Every structure is written in C-alpha cells, then in structure tokens.
Amino acid sequence: MSRHASPVNDDNVKDTAASSDDVVAYMTSLGQAARAAGAAMRRHDTAAKNAALLAMARHLEVSRTSLLDANARDLARGRETGLDAAPLDRLALDDGRIDAMIEGLHQVAALPDPVGEIDGLRSRPSGIQVGQMRVPLGVIGIIYESRPNVTVEAASLCLKAGNACILRGGSEARESNAAIAACIDAGLREAGLPTSAVQVVATTDRAAVGCLIAMPEYVDVIIPRGGKSLIERISREARVPVIKHLDGVCHVYVDATADLDKAYAIAVNAKTQRYGTCNTMETLLLDAPVAAELLPRLAAAYAEHGVELRGCERTRSIVEGVVPAGEEDWAAEYLAPVLAIRVVDGIEDAMAHIERYGSHHTDAIVTENYGLARRFLAEVDSSSVMVNASTRFADGFEYGLGAEIGISTDKLHARGPVGLEGLTTRKYVVLGDGHVRG
Amino acid sequence: MSRHASPVNDDNVKDTAASSDDVVAYMTSLGQAARAAGAAMRRHDTAAKNAALLAMARHLEVSRTSLLDANARDLARGRETGLDAAPLDRLALDDGRIDAMIEGLHQVAALPDPVGEIDGLRSRPSGIQVGQMRVPLGVIGIIYESRPNVTVEAASLCLKAGNACILRGGSEARESNAAIAACIDAGLREAGLPTSAVQVVATTDRAAVGCLIAMPEYVDVIIPRGGKSLIERISREARVPVIKHLDGVCHVYVDATADLDKAYAIAVNAKTQRYGTCNTMETLLLDAPVAAELLPRLAAAYAEHGVELRGCERTRSIVEGVVPAGEEDWAAEYLAPVLAIRVVDGIEDAMAHIERYGSHHTDAIVTENYGLARRFLAEVDSSSVMVNASTRFADGFEYGLGAEIGISTDKLHARGPVGLEGLTTRKYVVLGDGHVRG
Structure with a gap:
C-alpha cells in the first residue's frame, strides 16, 4: 500500500468509537506495510540505501519553499492555539535548519553500513563454522514531539540500518512533517526502495500512539523521543520493547x-x-x-x-x-x-x-x-x-558513533548513546557442508 | 539480610490479603538484598567467583545424601498429588544428575570471565579515549519449573557474569531446591561473596512470581524457563524486561x-x-x-x-x-x-x-x-x-558459548542461544586528562 493511502481525517478526528476503529485499521495497515518493507529492505544493499539518502537530500533542497510554507502554516496554527515560545522555536524551520537536515543526510550516507558484518566466525569441533551477523531490527516506531527535523534524522538512521520505520511526530508539526515526508518518499522511489520503508503517521488522533506501541506483530521496537512524561507513559503502556531515555542525574x-x-x-x-x-x-x-x-x-x-x-x-x-x-x-x-x-x-x-x-x-x-x-x-x-x-x-557524536538516535538509560540491548548499531541486532550464522549433529 | 531470613509460611500459605502482604514484604526484602549484593559483586574479581563455584561443587559432593533425601520427599509428595511420569522424571535427582551439576559448576568456573572486557577503546578528536566495557546486568530473576538442576545452572551462570540472582523454582521441587540452596550458600560464604548474590525464593505462594516480575527497582531482567504458557504469561505481565524463548518452528x-x-x-x-x-x-x-x-x-x-x-x-x-x-x-x-x-x-x-x-x-x-x-x-x-x-x-554448547541459560527468540539484547555474554551489558568508559567539551 502507499504510505499516503487511507489517511484518517486529520484535524477533525473525534474521539468516538467509529474513529477509533478507523485509527486501528489505519495503523494496522501501516504496520503491515512496514513489516513487508522491512523484509524487502533485507534484499537491498548499501549503495541503494545511500542513494536514497542522497536523493532525499536533493528533494529537501529543491523543496525549500514548500517546506517553509508548510512550516509557516504550522507556526501560525501554533500561535493561534497558544503554544509557548520554546515549543514554537523547536517547531520552526528556517534555511539554516533545512541546511542542517540536508547535511545530516549526507553524514548518514557517509557512515559505514553496520548490516552484514560477521563477528567471531569460528570453526567448532563438530566441523561447522559459527559467527554472528549484524542485521536490521526490522520495524522501528519512533514517537516524538514538535521538532520536524527529527523526521529526517530518524528516517535516515533507521533506513541506513536497514529497517522500516513508522514515524509519529507532534500534531503541531503535521504540515511540516507531511512536506518532509514527501521528500523522503521521492528519495525512496528514486533509489528503488519500498516507499513503505518510511511511513509518517498521517493522523493526529492520539489513539494512533496507543496502536503503534501495541502491535508486536508489526513493530519490533519503539523509541520515544521527548519529555519524561511521554517516555514514562509509553514505557508503561507499550507491548513492544522500548529503548528509552529517562533522567540524567x-x-x-x-x-x-x-x-x-x-x-x-x-x-x-x-x-x-x-x-x-x-x-x-x-x-x-x-x-x-x-x-x-x-x-x-x-x-x-x-x-x-x-x-x-x-x-x-x-x-x-x-x-x-x-x-x-x-x-x-x-x-x-x-x-x-x-x-x-x-x-x-x-x-x-x-x-x-x-x-x-x-x-x-x-x-x-x-x-x-x-x-x-x-x-x-x-x-x-x-x-x-x-x-x-x-x-x-556523553554524546553519540563525541563518542564517534557518527549520529545518534538518542541516549538509552536502559541496560538491555543499547546502553548510552545509540547510533546505527543500536538499531540493529545480531543473528547466528552457521556454515556447514552437510554436517549433522551426533 | 540472610537469604533464609523471613521465609513466608510455605505449604499452608492461603491466598488472603494478609499472606499477600507478607509475600510482597518478603519479595521486596529479597529484591533489596539482591540489589545490594549486585552492587557488591562489582567489587569481586574472577578468582573469587571461580572459588565460589568450586566450593559449591564440593558442597554438593559432600551433601549427596541430604540432596537425595530431600528429593525423595519431593518425589513422594509429587506422586501423592498425582504428578505425571514426565514431570516426576524431570524432578528426580540421582547420582548421575548430581555428578552433572558438579561437572557443570567446574565447566562454568573454567569459562573466561566476560566482565571487564573493554572493546574498541579509541582516541577521539577531542582528546578523550572512548570504549565499551562489559559489565554485569545487575539482578536477574529466573523463573523455572520442576527440574532442580536448573537451580545450580542458573546460579552459576548469573554468578560468573557478576550478577545477583533470585531463583524461583517449581513448588514441586521445593525441598530439593532448598537443599541445593544450602550448598550454594555455603560456597558463597567460603569464597567471601555476599550470600544474597544467590537467593532461592522460599515461598511456594504463586503471588511471589507476580512480585518478582514487577520490581524494576530491584530486578533488571527476568528469564523464564519453562513451557510456552508460563513464558507468555510472564511476558504479558512483567514490568521488567524479559529474555524469552517462545516457539521453535x-x-x-x-x-x-x-x-x-x-x-x-x-x-x-x-x-x-x-x-x-x-x-x-x-x-x-x-x-x-x-x-x-x-x-x-x-x-x-x-x-x-x-x-x-x-x-x-x-x-x-x-x-x-x-x-x-x-x-x-x-x-x-x-x-x-x-x-x-x-x-x-x-x-x-x-x-x-x-x-x-x-x-x-x-x-x-x-x-x-x-x-x-x-x-x-x-x-x-x-x-x-x-x-x-x-x-x-542451534545450541549454546554447539556454538561454543560453553554454557547456555536459554535460547532467546527476542530480537533485542540477546538473540539465539544465550550464554554468559547475554547476562552482561556494555557501558561506555571515557578516559581523559582534564578534558572539557568545547
């Protein structure tokens, strides 16, 4: 399915049973498409992923006007609805911030691809060789707040690590995010990657978050980026593993x-x-x-x-x-x-x-x-x-990770600054030549 | 506190509010003691951990008669209560199975200690050196069924990886597990390690499991070992990360x-x-x-x-x-x-x-x-x-892990056979000489 298919009605979504059913159906369709895209991504190589990242950068470059227009509409609505200065600042795009998004895409394209690396391949007494191959996690759900540049950052890191992702940004940034999503979509198409590899949730209904964190059949991990209360709520309610960043005391x-x-x-x-x-x-x-x-x-x-x-x-x-x-x-x-x-x-x-x-x-x-x-x-x-x-x-760039999706205060999986490696996992590979167990 | 302190009344625990409060208080005390022991374990070196493992093996050796007596009482009660042949077989100890437990302790003592290994220590342009040190997870809760030898296996692997553990075996094996726990306790004492590093839950009240999986402040990860229904229930209800092993299709x-x-x-x-x-x-x-x-x-x-x-x-x-x-x-x-x-x-x-x-x-x-x-x-x-x-x-021994606490079907943290490394995590270490961020 196309990532722009069946968007639930946006501004005027009511919290009724009917609209909730719509949201569940919509989020399920995103999940299914992401799972299929995640499987397809395992067939695409580093060159295709980098080509998509660089194509996204070109589309952002040529779409500056429409990005700034969309952002101006978000800002106007934010002011109307009484957003404070700090969230308004986080929401705002300007040429410098668009430059930074473009530069970020170039940087991620230049990073080594973690996927496929095999560690510790050793021969065992049985004659088989055993090692561990780094592979994508699969489907990553990212939930964030007002900053629209997170859309590009998250998409680029998930993609480079070979994952499909579902991105749920703040409702206050919805027009900016939709404009950015169009550039991402165009980049994926140009490189021949599945467009469902990056899906931006098109409804602002809050029930969408509840769905996203409760689809273990379609989503492998959730990364919330935002304030402590958002992260705590998501960690408490998620039925999917969460990589979380709580306090820094x-x-x-x-x-x-x-x-x-x-x-x-x-x-x-x-x-x-x-x-x-x-x-x-x-x-x-x-x-x-x-x-x-x-x-x-x-x-x-x-x-x-x-x-x-x-x-x-x-x-x-x-x-x-x-x-x-x-x-x-x-x-x-x-x-x-x-x-x-x-x-x-x-x-x-x-x-x-x-x-x-x-x-x-x-x-x-x-x-x-x-x-x-x-x-x-x-x-x-x-x-x-x-x-x-x-x-x-204590920072992904200072540590040499090249980029950072966040800092994990969890102990399992990823701990501390999380870069591309934290968006992957390792599976065992066994190479034999007709070997059987005695 | 001693690991034998405040055991809740065992067989005749009723499912009343009063006994539930007792169980919560008891499990909380185990959790607090485990957290303190986990911190203390970070100060003990490989030699002390190996000495404890070998001392446990000696105590099992000299306690054969009391182990077999305790097991005979478990088996008799199992027969009375109508246990099937398969669980009775899993429950049974004999000299061969005690030999295997002793041999297992020697094998774990002989494994390389994963704790303290530093990977990828590199100099950064800022002048700091950054690497990742392998460290214990902290406190591990293990929930298992009738096989009493799991008590020794789980304790030895958790201990070698520098963790404290809380072990909750099947109620049908309670006397066997208590006898094994006494040998573990003696081994820890002899090596000068905190006896709360291995705590065997002394109540058969099922509420104890509910407590164990809902104490994120004291327990870092739960590993359930047993049938699919046990694992699914624990995964669903846990408020702590679970390393789980579901289907093998x-x-x-x-x-x-x-x-x-x-x-x-x-x-x-x-x-x-x-x-x-x-x-x-x-x-x-x-x-x-x-x-x-x-x-x-x-x-x-x-x-x-x-x-x-x-x-x-x-x-x-x-x-x-x-x-x-x-x-x-x-x-x-x-x-x-x-x-x-x-x-x-x-x-x-x-x-x-x-x-x-x-x-x-x-x-x-x-x-x-x-x-x-x-x-x-x-x-x-x-x-x-x-x-x-x-x-x-697909097995920890065949893969050369030396021992296996289980096979993970999760994607995050540990995937596939889980050995000592899966019971550890990595933290960043930064070495400077007065360096500050510019």
Missing part, C-alpha cells in the same frame, strides 16, 4: 587525589557548558580534604555564570550563600543553572551517593590515582563512566 | 542446487535426532525439481523412525501415506515425531513460507549455490540461519 566526584586545576575545569564545564542537556552535571561531590581549597574557586566561577548552589552543611560552612540542599536536591535533574554540592568522605561515600541518588546515566571521577580510577570505572553502574573528563562528552 | 529448505546426499543426511538428522527440542525441524521445504528424487528416500527413512508425514498436495502426489497438511500444520511446533512437508518453487517461495509461518528461531538451506546461500543468510530473519547444516546445531 549526572555526578562529578572530585577525589582528594585529584589535580585541582583539572577538577576546576571539569566541574565548571560539566555544569555550565549547557544547562538543559541530560549529560549536564547536576550534583558535585567533593572529597573532604580538598573541599576547602576547591569550593571557593568553584563558587566564584559558578557565581559568574549565575548558577545557584544548593549544598550540604559542610558545603555551607565553607562558602557563603549556598541554599541548604534536601533529599529532593540529591535526586533532582535540574536542567537549569542550579547545582547540588555535597562534601563526602572518599570514594566509597561518593559511589554510595551515586548508587542511591543517581540515574545511572553519566558519572565522572577526577583523580590522579590509578587504583581509584580503575575502581570507579568498574563499580559505578552507569551508561557512561568517566575519568578526568566532563560529563558533557 | 524450524525449517530446512532443500534447493534444486543441493547435494542430495547432504540434504538427505540433514533432513533426517534435523527431524529425528531428538523430537522434543526447540531446534528440531518441524517443516521440510523441498524445491520442486528435486522433490521427486528426494522425497521417496526421505519418506522411507522417516517411516523407519516412525515419523508421521503431513504434506501439501504435491508431496502427496509423490509419496503415499502422507496426511494432508492444513494451515495449522505449517505453523505447528509438533515437538513430536510428526513432520510437515511442502514442495515449493525456488528460494523466494521457500523464504516467503518461512517468513509467514516460521517463528524466527532456526532455519537452514541446503544448496551448493554460493549466491543462494548468501541470500538465505542475509534475508531469513531468524535467530540462527544455516547453510548445509542440521538445525539441531
């Missing part, structure tokens, strides 16, 4: 054995380089012997940046103007110029704090002691553990 | 380009070497040009083994005595001396059949054609895909 622990200049640079950067990102430090843990020397220097730097400090009693006894920190501060993901500071007694105390209050996202130690560095790396149970580096490095 | 496709002697050997072995295993062939697909030559030879061999044949019309026109196969036969996991046979027209037809009716477990092609072998490996979406080998090879 990140710590920097400065041990007594730290080089204090490095500690200063890292503690300032981890907090102030950006406030709203998940890998920003939210709690600074200072080993007692260095607190008195380091805290005043840091407090001055944070004051310059306008960072509010909330601290334990020992912190407050060293520097002035620190708000008393409570239990809720140790667990807080501020995403704002606010920092919790605690003076601790050594690495055990620091690791116990991280285990109790952290979110297992990204945690760093600053130390010159080899044994402590080794312990911290082994014992802190977070998706990224760092020695003498800013938590802000 | 395995196919052998014999292409026209096959060496027919190899095809004969593989088709006979894949069906008749064992009937009740998930990697047994359930449907044989024969390419039309070779069906007339191969089918009579195979039918004779299957007749000798007492295998009932159910076939499509073309099959029935070639050999006599074949029952007509219906849709339900193509989807059947017989686990019995029954085989479905279909004559197909080439690899496309065969792969379409496998995609439609298969369970994505293990599928094989028999061919001497390089291009067809390559296509089958790339395009068939199963946890094991094979060329010229019997599906019966």
Whole structure:
C-alpha cells in the first residue's frame, strides 16, 4: 500500500468509537506495510540505501519553499492555539535548519553500513563454522514531539540500518512533517526502495500512539523521543520493547587525589557548558580534604555564570550563600543553572551517593590515582563512566558513533548513546557442508 | 539480610490479603538484598567467583545424601498429588544428575570471565579515549519449573557474569531446591561473596512470581524457563524486561542446487535426532525439481523412525501415506515425531513460507549455490540461519558459548542461544586528562 493511502481525517478526528476503529485499521495497515518493507529492505544493499539518502537530500533542497510554507502554516496554527515560545522555536524551520537536515543526510550516507558484518566466525569441533551477523531490527516506531527535523534524522538512521520505520511526530508539526515526508518518499522511489520503508503517521488522533506501541506483530521496537512524561507513559503502556531515555542525574566526584586545576575545569564545564542537556552535571561531590581549597574557586566561577548552589552543611560552612540542599536536591535533574554540592568522605561515600541518588546515566571521577580510577570505572553502574573528563562528552557524536538516535538509560540491548548499531541486532550464522549433529 | 531470613509460611500459605502482604514484604526484602549484593559483586574479581563455584561443587559432593533425601520427599509428595511420569522424571535427582551439576559448576568456573572486557577503546578528536566495557546486568530473576538442576545452572551462570540472582523454582521441587540452596550458600560464604548474590525464593505462594516480575527497582531482567504458557504469561505481565524463548518452528529448505546426499543426511538428522527440542525441524521445504528424487528416500527413512508425514498436495502426489497438511500444520511446533512437508518453487517461495509461518528461531538451506546461500543468510530473519547444516546445531554448547541459560527468540539484547555474554551489558568508559567539551 502507499504510505499516503487511507489517511484518517486529520484535524477533525473525534474521539468516538467509529474513529477509533478507523485509527486501528489505519495503523494496522501501516504496520503491515512496514513489516513487508522491512523484509524487502533485507534484499537491498548499501549503495541503494545511500542513494536514497542522497536523493532525499536533493528533494529537501529543491523543496525549500514548500517546506517553509508548510512550516509557516504550522507556526501560525501554533500561535493561534497558544503554544509557548520554546515549543514554537523547536517547531520552526528556517534555511539554516533545512541546511542542517540536508547535511545530516549526507553524514548518514557517509557512515559505514553496520548490516552484514560477521563477528567471531569460528570453526567448532563438530566441523561447522559459527559467527554472528549484524542485521536490521526490522520495524522501528519512533514517537516524538514538535521538532520536524527529527523526521529526517530518524528516517535516515533507521533506513541506513536497514529497517522500516513508522514515524509519529507532534500534531503541531503535521504540515511540516507531511512536506518532509514527501521528500523522503521521492528519495525512496528514486533509489528503488519500498516507499513503505518510511511511513509518517498521517493522523493526529492520539489513539494512533496507543496502536503503534501495541502491535508486536508489526513493530519490533519503539523509541520515544521527548519529555519524561511521554517516555514514562509509553514505557508503561507499550507491548513492544522500548529503548528509552529517562533522567540524567549526572555526578562529578572530585577525589582528594585529584589535580585541582583539572577538577576546576571539569566541574565548571560539566555544569555550565549547557544547562538543559541530560549529560549536564547536576550534583558535585567533593572529597573532604580538598573541599576547602576547591569550593571557593568553584563558587566564584559558578557565581559568574549565575548558577545557584544548593549544598550540604559542610558545603555551607565553607562558602557563603549556598541554599541548604534536601533529599529532593540529591535526586533532582535540574536542567537549569542550579547545582547540588555535597562534601563526602572518599570514594566509597561518593559511589554510595551515586548508587542511591543517581540515574545511572553519566558519572565522572577526577583523580590522579590509578587504583581509584580503575575502581570507579568498574563499580559505578552507569551508561557512561568517566575519568578526568566532563560529563558533557556523553554524546553519540563525541563518542564517534557518527549520529545518534538518542541516549538509552536502559541496560538491555543499547546502553548510552545509540547510533546505527543500536538499531540493529545480531543473528547466528552457521556454515556447514552437510554436517549433522551426533 | 540472610537469604533464609523471613521465609513466608510455605505449604499452608492461603491466598488472603494478609499472606499477600507478607509475600510482597518478603519479595521486596529479597529484591533489596539482591540489589545490594549486585552492587557488591562489582567489587569481586574472577578468582573469587571461580572459588565460589568450586566450593559449591564440593558442597554438593559432600551433601549427596541430604540432596537425595530431600528429593525423595519431593518425589513422594509429587506422586501423592498425582504428578505425571514426565514431570516426576524431570524432578528426580540421582547420582548421575548430581555428578552433572558438579561437572557443570567446574565447566562454568573454567569459562573466561566476560566482565571487564573493554572493546574498541579509541582516541577521539577531542582528546578523550572512548570504549565499551562489559559489565554485569545487575539482578536477574529466573523463573523455572520442576527440574532442580536448573537451580545450580542458573546460579552459576548469573554468578560468573557478576550478577545477583533470585531463583524461583517449581513448588514441586521445593525441598530439593532448598537443599541445593544450602550448598550454594555455603560456597558463597567460603569464597567471601555476599550470600544474597544467590537467593532461592522460599515461598511456594504463586503471588511471589507476580512480585518478582514487577520490581524494576530491584530486578533488571527476568528469564523464564519453562513451557510456552508460563513464558507468555510472564511476558504479558512483567514490568521488567524479559529474555524469552517462545516457539521453535524450524525449517530446512532443500534447493534444486543441493547435494542430495547432504540434504538427505540433514533432513533426517534435523527431524529425528531428538523430537522434543526447540531446534528440531518441524517443516521440510523441498524445491520442486528435486522433490521427486528426494522425497521417496526421505519418506522411507522417516517411516523407519516412525515419523508421521503431513504434506501439501504435491508431496502427496509423490509419496503415499502422507496426511494432508492444513494451515495449522505449517505453523505447528509438533515437538513430536510428526513432520510437515511442502514442495515449493525456488528460494523466494521457500523464504516467503518461512517468513509467514516460521517463528524466527532456526532455519537452514541446503544448496551448493554460493549466491543462494548468501541470500538465505542475509534475508531469513531468524535467530540462527544455516547453510548445509542440521538445525539441531542451534545450541549454546554447539556454538561454543560453553554454557547456555536459554535460547532467546527476542530480537533485542540477546538473540539465539544465550550464554554468559547475554547476562552482561556494555557501558561506555571515557578516559581523559582534564578534558572539557568545547
């Protein structure tokens, strides 16, 4: 079926039983088409996938006017319906953002194709050879909010990893997403790939999300991108595995054995380089012997940046103007110029704090002691553990993944920044020559 | 807390609100103890884990009499309550089975430790080094049925991979499991590992399973081992990721380009070497040009083994005595001396059949054609895909994993036979020297 077939009536969908039945039928048809496209994708090679990505980029380039027009209609409707400035900004496209989408497609096309790589092919005593081949997951459902550029990012990464995808963007971006979808569609056609390999959900009925996350027969994994409440709701209700990104309550622990200049640079950067990102430090843990020397220097730097400090009693006894920190501060993901500071007694105390209050996202130690560095790396149970580096490095691009579909705070499958590899799985391949089991 | 603390009253637990509260409190205490033990396990090295495994083996050796006594009480109660012969056989211990448990512990101790391995440590343009370290999952819940030797297998694999585990065996094996648990406990103590690293659930109240699968704060993954109905129920109700093993509807496709002697050997072995295993062939697909030559030879061999044949019309026109196969036969996991046979027209037809009716477990092609072998490996979406080998090879030991906790039919995390590596995850490690993000 065509990905533009049977779109349910859009704006004026009512939450009635009849329209719900329509949504179920529509989402089922998308699921079936995606499953078929996913199977077909296993027959297409790297060259075809790259050709499609580059063709999509060309279609975005020549469609700038219609993209900006569609986006202007979304923005006008957003303003009418009283959207705040922040979501309006996320929704907005301009030439720079279209350039970035085009550049992103070129970058994904240039990435090595993970599909087909065989690891560890070894001969067994029985005579068979056994290895593991990297293969697409199959069908990926992505649920996101107002940013229309996610449509291009998600489509390109899923496609490069050999998957079919179903994309459900925010209703506020529906005209922008439809215009982008047309470019994606044209690119797929041009490269001879199945157009159902990328399907953009054409209804804004919220029941569509409920369907998408409950079709294990058609969808292999759901990746929600958005606020915590969206992700929590989807994780709770999904009947399909979810790769999710929850809190980033990140710590920097400065041990007594730290080089204090490095500690200063890292503690300032981890907090102030950006406030709203998940890998920003939210709690600074200072080993007692260095607190008195380091805290005043840091407090001055944070004051310059306008960072509010909330601290334990020992912190407050060293520097002035620190708000008393409570239990809720140790667990807080501020995403704002606010920092919790605690003076601790050594690495055990620091690791116990991280285990109790952290979110297992990204945690760093600053130390010159080899044994402590080794312990911290082994014992802190977070998706990224760092020695003498800013938590802000926890990012797919910084790690060299080339692109990032998100950061996983799950332990299974993909943990930490998720690139193309996280959109694949591995199956066993067995090569014999008439071998049978004895 | 000790793993034998606060066992809820056992046989005579009533399904009342009061006892349910007790079960919740009990399971919560196990969960908390497991979480703490999991954290502690990250501090213990390979030598300590191996010492514990070998100490457990010694304790099993010297406890033979009490193990057999406990098992005899389980068997007597099983007979009284009318257990069938098959579950009674699975429940029974004898010296040979105790030997096998002891040998299993030695084998797991001899396996390489997966924990701590760092892959792909590379320098990035920013100056940091980034790699991925293999680490324990944390806390693993295992739910199984009557076989008491699973208690030792599951405990040893979880422990070697650095995890804490909570084991919930069948109530019919409760005395055997308690006796085995005492040996495990003694082994952990002797090696200085936390005894809560392996906890055997001491209540037979079925509410305990419901608790175990709904404590994401204490349990990282559930592995159910048992019949399909158990696994489906757990997957449906779990609030924790589940590594599951559902159907094995395995196919052998014999292409026209096959060496027919190899095809004969593989088709006979894949069906008749064992009937009740998930990697047994359930449907044989024969390419039309070779069906007339191969089918009579195979039918004779299957007749000798007492295998009932159910076939499509073309099959029935070639050999006599074949029952007509219906849709339900193509989807059947017989686990019995029954085989479905279909004559197909080439690899496309065969792969379409496998995609439609298969369970994505293990599928094989028999061919001497390089291009067809390559296509089958790339395009068939199963946890094991094979060329010229019997599906019966799909097994952790045959693949060289050393041991197997189960076979996963999931796509995410672990796919196919799951060994120690499937009980671990990878986190990013970042090594810097005061590096900050620009």
